[in-house]
Structure formats: structure tokens, C-alpha cells
Amino acid sequence: MIDLTVNEEIRQKSIELARRRGIIIPTFRQMADPEQIPQPIKQRLRQVGLWEVNPLNLFRITWKNEPVEQGGLFNGVNVWEIPPALTGVKARLFALIGKWFPTGAHKVGATFGCLVPRLVTGQFDPTSQKAVWPSTGNFCRGGAYNSALLGCDSIAILPEGMSRERFEWLKTLAGEVIATPGSESNVKEIYDKCWELRRTRNDVVIFNQFEEFGNYLWHY
Template identity: 65%
Template sequence: MIDLTIHAETLESNIDYCREKGITLPTFSMMKNPQTVPQQIQDQLASIGLWDLHCANLYRITWNNEPKDSGGLFGGVNHLVLPPELTGCRATIIMLVGRWFPTGAHKVGATFGCLAPALVTGQFNPRKTKAVWPSTGNYCRGGAYISALLACNAIAILPEEMSQERFEWLKSIAGEIIATPGCESNVKEIFDKCWELRNTGEDLRIFNQFDEMGNPLWHYNVTGHAIEDLLQQYLRDGRQVAGYVSSSGSGGTLGAGYYLKQKYPRSKVVVAEALQCPTLLNNGFGAHRIEGIGDKHVPWVHNCKETDFVVAVDDEVPMRALRLFNEPIGRQA
């Protein structure tokens, strides 16, 4: 599924490069159990900000970061519980919180899962090759950030109508930013730009999250394990796992659902998408306001055989939920 062909000469060069830069890489095992991170690294993290451009922050690619902007180490899985009294749903809804990843989004995990195999096999040369990160937002942010930690050049590609905050932040991280026409659901234009870059003959590697198996693989191993660990706190008094719900953007987070399906065979894997862009539900398309999902196609890495059903959510609903949680009366609740 992932090409692990070793390019020995480049691999040796990469080892020397990382040694020169003082870069070491965390394992998936460390991401699942961050208490196993070497003490020397933990000592460094005690004085490093969560978003700082320091290679030690590679070890903060985990759901278990302390909720601190600086100096945090590791604790339990960051999550939020929505009780039936709030949602009207009979099931208790447990939501993972990605805010406490570097960049404030879990996409740093997916991008690491794509770049790391190429780096450790010698298929990617950080001295010469540019890493290209096409997405509608957080994936290219995560890719640019991971590239910066690994001291390699990055090109971020995203639609011009994405939030100004994303562009401002990327200016300080990525070597080059390319804005393509359109909004959240205009992914074809991003692909067109990728082909244009590929045809230039420039030394670059395009990490397309929609067909990079490292994307769902990271979620299968790390996110799936985090949810399994978290569920142990709540599966008591006869409670069962009803299902796992994930929005369909790149199809990456669905990897955690495939893992949970192995652990809880009677549970369902549910894919959510915007009602305004119901591609999986009825081959529909359109613009919507939910950043990060709904790209008018079925990702190559989406294992449809493991998907039980699809739900379409009006984009007004999450907008109102965000408003509820950010206004004083909602925060009091």
C-alpha cells in the first residue's frame, strides 16, 4: 500500500542531514503512548511553545498533549463530551479535540504520516526536493509546519477564498504559497496546479492527501488507538460503542473508524458531509461553509467497503453550534 523501496544513497544522506540538524523522529508507538518519549526530549518540551518551529515538537504529534500553549508535556486524550441533555441524541457523543496539536489541528499527524515514509526510505531528499502540500487549508498548514521542523522547503497550495488567517500564518512558514481559484469545494483547481508543477520538471514531491496511504494509516494507528483508550473511561454499566462519525474531507480520519471496526465489530462507521455538497449521498456538489470537508469527489484512500452509511448535515447546524459554544450563555452551559 505504501512504497517502502529503499534508496540507499539518499537515505544515508538523509541520516547525515538529520544528524546535522539535530532532528530525530518519533515512532507511531510514541505517538500512541507519549510517556515513552525519551526524557531528554521531554526536558526540551518543557521550555518550548506548542507552535514553535523546533524539531522537538515532532514529539507533540499526539492526541495526548497537555492543554497548554507552552511547556506542556503529556496527559490523557483531549476530548469533549456532549451529553444527551444538550444534543437530544440518546447516545453520549464524545468528540476528540485537535486544538492541542501544533498548528491547532490534527493534520500535522496526517502530513507526518505521508512525509516520514518518504524520508526514511530515501525517496525524499530534504536537501534538494520541495514538498508540495495541496489542500483546502489545514493539511497544507500541517505539511508546511512539518516541513519547517524537518528543515525542508515547502509549497502550500490552497483556494484563494480560504480564511485570511490561514494565508497570513502560511506566509511565515511555507517557502511558497499558491492560491488557486475558488473556495472550499474547488479541489479540481488544486489538482490542476499540481499537474502544472509536476510538468515543470522541478525537483518536488507532491503529497496528495487524497491518495497518500500514510494519511489514513496514521489515523488508523494513532487516532484509532486514542479513541480506544478514551472509550475505556466511558464503557461501563453496559454501555456499548454505537459508531464512529467522521466528516469526509481527505478520508484520512476514517482510518480511525476502520481500526475501531476491528475492535468493536457491531459498531458503525458513519461518514458526514455538507448537505450543500452531498457527493457521497447522491453525487451532488456545491459550495458550503464547513472548512476542511466536502471536496466534490471520493478520496482514493476512502475504504467504502468499511463505510456503513452517510449523513448530510446542513452547514447552518455546525455554524450555530460554534456560535453556541463561543457565546457567554453557551459557555456557561
């Protein structure tokens, strides 16, 4: 289960930071059912692009975004039914579409599920700690994006063989971008770097998607 132990002193720092930056954090219920989102927030979203670095886009961390790049609100789940001509079976098969999340991938939700419980309980100090996001791709991107929306410093760790566009995009959001040896399959090297950071720095919190229960909770 997620540890909900509260550190009130650090929690107050998160509250003050959110107040200064005008950050409103959505609930899991609102993400599952955007009809629960207050109307004033929906009206403001009409002026915000899907990938814009704007805290309002926290409310677009949902499968139910309107499939437009600018000013969209919400509708049904974005899915594609795969025709039997392709599958060769009679059963109806559907693929969930992550394109209409901010960052273009649903892992922005998984990283929200990891970081936000730490923020609201005071287990992560946004004034002194850095959120470390190790992955070969979209978990790292989602973590850097959420950190930027929530006013947190971040460190992105990914293999050096990933695309140049991915590195360039991350450099606009993450405070640090660390390239590790290898490419898509070189996961061990990513976590070797995490262990190095743990040993040598006291200002990092590593969000390992394979051990963070918030990752699984958000997917559920």
C-alpha cells in the same frame, strides 16, 4: 501499503541533515503512547511552545498533549463529551479535540505520516526536492509545518478565498505559497495546479492526502 523501498544514497542525505539540525524523529508508537518518549526529550519540551517551529514539537504530534500553550507534556486523549441535552440521545457521544496539536489541527499528524516514511527510506531528497501540500486548509498547514521542522522545502497550494491569516502564517513557513481560484469548495483547481507542477518541474513531490496511504495509517 506504504512503499518501503530504500534508496540508501538519498537516505544518507536525510540522516546527515537531521544530524546537523538536531532533528530526532518520533515513532508512530511514541505518538500513540507518549509514555514511550525518552525522559530527556520530555524535559526539553518543558521549554518549548506548542506552535513553536522546533523539531522537538514532532513529539507533540499526538492526541494526548497536555492542553497548555507552553511547556506542556502529555496526559489522556483530549475529548469533549457532548451532553444529551444537545444530542437528544441517551448514547454517550465524544468529540476529539484537535486544538492541542501543533498548528491547532490533527492534520499535522496526517502530513507526518506522508512525509516521514519517504524521508527515512530515501524516497524524498530534502536537499533537492520540495514537498507540495495541496488542500483547502489544515492538511496544507500541517505539511508546511512538518516540512519546516524536518528541514524540507515546501510548497503550499490552497484557494485564494481562504483567510488572510492562513496565507500570512503559511508565508512564514513554506518556501512558496500558491493561491488557486475559488474558495473552500474549489478542490479541482488545487489539483489542476498540481498537474501543472508535475508537467513543468522536476523538483517537486506532491503529497495528495487522498492517495497517500501514510495519511490513513497515521489516523489509524
